[in-house]
Amino acid sequence: MMMTAPPVRTLFAVLAVLLFTAPLTLPARAELTVDITQGNIEPLPIAVPNFIASDDVARRFSIDIAQVISDNLERSGLFRPIDKQAFISQPQSLGVNPRFANWKPLNAQALVVGEVNIEPNGALRASFRLWDVFAENQMTGLSLTTTQANWRRVAHIISDTIYERITGEAGYFDTRIVYIAENGPSDRRVKRLSIMDQDGANHRFLTDGKTLVLTPRFSPTQQEITYLAYFNDQPRVYLFNIDTGEQELLGDFPGMTFAPRFSPDGDSVIMSFAEGGNSDIHVMDLRTRRVRRLTDNPAIDTGASYAPDGRKIVFESDRGGSQQLYVMNSDGGGQQRISFGDGRYGTPVWSPRGDLIAFTKIFRGTFHIGVMRPDGSGERLLTRGFLVEGPTWAPNGRVLMFFRQEKSDARGLGGTPRLFSIDLTGFNERELGTPVGGSDPAWSPGPLRQ
């Protein structure tokens, strides 16, 4: 089945060059770092003044890029951008050392100095240096050249560079979220496949809401989404091409297929197939279209998610009498239960770092988002609510997104789901604003590689 939807333009290439300068002073103290593994840390004060603009065209970008960087860093919960009103001076040149004496009284530990130029061919060039204010040395620097339309990505890449340099962890700002936009009362809700940047910008509805759609997931290249759609009231797994808007039915199953995820190499899609009241996990090779059955059990086996190395699969099953988590080899062998706590466990998602599995847990009528090690040990619950469901990992494995829904009233109002992110530590839970409600978020597996 082929259908079309408005295409989403891919981004142009971003040219990046590291800016090196010889350190003018030797580090006089320990390196400026933030250890993000330790729970509720004190956010690092950072100054992000407007970038220096070469002309009037560059001026708008110089303000907007600084704002996006500041917002990204603030939302991470690890940084506290200092109020611009408090600044004593504005950086005048990227080429000289900042006047550190003007930033120390603000207790700015780090300072971002940037510059925006518009090239003769119209290209946007943004350069920045990250300074350790008290050590008075440069921590990193980067120069990026791209189209003006790409200015947000420039801001995200700079944010990632700052985050990485200071925390030692990969950044996650140059990423996107695919999710299900939801609006209307609970018994007449309209659901649309939607995509946006991780900060909610560049939002697009990819489907029109006439067909029920659920559970989207990115391919590793981010060119495709696999998801569940009810064309002709038949729930089946589809591939959706983000660039062309074309969709393709996956497989020729005589019943419902659902819960699709890509394998880490992108060569196959794993999904559940329901027949005769029994759901089992199958995997389809996208090149040969060959389907292999991985579980064969009269229970509900679903929610399969690959380990990042592709060798193991975590899934949920009620074969033991209630919904629990199991791990198996990628060929279906060695199936083993890993969740043994009180309650029901579902929607397992393997961390991109491989060290943890996130899940939804239902215990005594309350929903939780939690994580455990792949052997089932070390269970830790991060948040709870009337309904919290469907965790997805940021590509650095440090932040999760999920959806939260409150009770709805007799008119079906009040229960519109909304998207939230939370640190792996359980702190810094924040709502991500969307045009209407949102559910089933899936974080892109990394920055766009182009």
Place this chain on the structure above:
Amino acid sequence: MRFNIPGLVVAAFVLAACSSTGDDSANSGSTGASSASSGGNQTATAPTGPKPGTQQDLEVNIGDRVFFAFDKSNLTADSRTVVERWAAWLKTYPANKVVIQGNTDERGTREYNLALGERRADSARDYLVSLGVDSNRVKIVSFGKERPAVPGSNESAWAQNRRAVVVINAN
């Protein structure tokens, strides 16, 4: 020429609008209209009652849904009685095909509930077929927790949403 037909169609529409709950009877109107325009093989009934063999007939005179306990898919004794009426009705109207829609309440995760809804619809189909209804006449679909019949987050709404609903298949 039967002048009472247009009136009958209108009545069917009004009734469908009153008894509709969510998506379950989304095609009630069109089913009523098409049966009416084809003339039907039954004698004309009073314009106030549903036309026999239609979705409205199922909803009003037979009972179009069965309910389940939390996280369960087995048919209760009451539910089996309802499915037995479906079987009799399908034998009376051998041209009718149906879809059984399986649904859940909102107290579970989305993908599990899709599977649970399928299990419930299949449970009803299984019994229907065991009563002698041709399996080719009975399709199933699961909407999981996506199509509640009754809005609200309370035990009463959840009990009414844990259901399998039989709908005439227009295809």
